[in-house]
Amino acid sequence: MTEAIIGLSASEQQLVAAAGDVCTASDTNTLFGANSDLPMLLVESAHCRAVISLYGAQLLSFAPAGQRDFLWLSPLERFQPGQAIRGGIPVCAPWFGVNRRENSLPKHGFLRNRRWILQSFNAADEQVELSLAYQSTEEDLSLFAWPIRAELRIILGRELEQVLSISNLGESAMPLSFALHSYLSVSDVGEAKVCGLDQQMYLDNCQGLSAFVQSGEVSFPGEVDRVYESQQSAQQLVDGQRTLSISGVDCETVIVWNPGAELAQQMADVGAYHKDYVCVERGRAFADEVILGAGERHEAVMRLASVD
Numbered sequence: 001m002t003e004a005i006i007g008l009s010a011s012e013q014q015l016v017a018a019a020g021d022v023c024t025a026s027d028t029n030t031l032f033g034a035n036s037d038l039p040m041l042l043v044e045s046a047h048c049r050a051v052i053s054l055y056g057a058q059l060l061s062f063a064p065a066g067q068r069d070f071l072w073l074s075p076l077e078r079f080q081p082g083q084a085i086r087g088g089i090p091v092c093a094p095w096f097g098v099n100r101r102e103n104s105l106p107k108h109g110f111l112r113n114r115r116w117i118l119q120s121f122n123a124a125d126e127q128v129e130l131s132l133a134y135q136s137t138e139e140d141l142s143l144f145a146w147p148i149r150a151e152l153r154i155i156l157g158r159e160l161e162q163v164l165s166i167s168n169l170g171e172s173a174m175p176l177s178f179a180l181h182s183y184l185s186v187s188d189v190g191e192a193k194v195c196g197l198d199q200q201m202y203l204d205n206c207q208g209l210s211a212f213v214q215s216g217e218v219s220f221p222g223e224v225d226r227v228y229e230s231q232q233s234a235q236q237l238v239d240g241q242r243t244l245s246i247s248g249v250d251c252e253t254v255i256v257w258n259p260g261a262e263l264a265q266q267m268a269d270v271g272a273y274h275k276d277y278v279c280v281e282r283g284r285a286f287a288d289e290v291i292l293g294a295g296e297r298h299e300a301v302m303r304l305a306s307v308d
């Protein structure tokens with residue numbers, strides 16, 4: 001057994017071994033030269049290359065063959081256990097942003113800071129599909145009173161699909177908000193535009209969540225932090241020669257975020273690299289929050305595709 005798979009359980013190692021050349025168990029030191037050894041999966045198929053962190057069930061890199069990475073991962077990231085990884089697609093749940101009932105709780109819930117379990121891996125001709133799961137612990141109940149089970153299916157082909165499902169294992173109705181918080185790579189945030197939100201109402205998180213109406217495309221002259229509720233259609237991130245489409249099912253809240261130069265300077269893991277990404281997130285938050293009855297489950301799908 002090599003050092004690289006020490007962080008995996010026996011059943012995870014079996015799944016990786018059965019996948020053959022398509023999947024390799026690795027770690028943050030091997031892949032990113034970090035001073036840590038968080039377990040990572042490297043997927044290399046005929047159609048794409050991807051890196052998945054078992055901490056947070058976080059896809060960190062996804063590049064279809066012949067294309068540049070869809071995702072941004074901070075070059076300053078240090079991959080320390082218990083700290084959210086800056087980049088890729090963090091799973092923010094069971095609440096999004098500041099908890100609106102108890103604002104002292106950690107931002108964006110706890111799922112992005114937990115070790116998920118690899119529960120299946122299937123490689124077919126056109127795509128690779130893996131699923132990761134997390135079931136909340138006694139410790140989590142002090143943060144969120146309802147026990148939950150979360151499952152994330154990651155489907156990797158020439159496009160990317162993520163299916164997040166969260167079940168309420170408790171005995172009473174549970175408030176759920178969440179986001180698949182995609183950090184999308186751009187060549188220059190100053191030139192990037194997000195289309196598909198014209199004339200939509202948004203809550204401006206830079207102005208105390210006051211409501212405004214979007215006029216035209218979203219551009220990024222400085223800090224932008226906006227929440228568009230109840231969006232049924234797709235958005236497009238236009239970045240020079242590349243356009244990415246972001247769409248979803250049962251995740252109608254779209255969050256568009258870039259901290260801008262000034263705020264980024266105060267973020268140790270962003271700094272000048274804020275120019276290299278735009279977040280176009282999909283989830284359910286604010287007016288789109290879900291109330292899940294005892295035993296109920298919510299499933300959301302997000303798709304990212306290049307439309308060049």
Ligand SMILES: O=P(O)(O)OC[C@H]1O[C@H](O)[C@H](O)[C@@H](O)[C@@H]1O
Binds near residue numbers: 084107225255256281
């Ligand atoms: O720094 P984090 O906790 O990862 O949050 C990063 C960002 O997430 C979302 O996009 C929010 O709308 C922003 O207000 C927040 O700054």
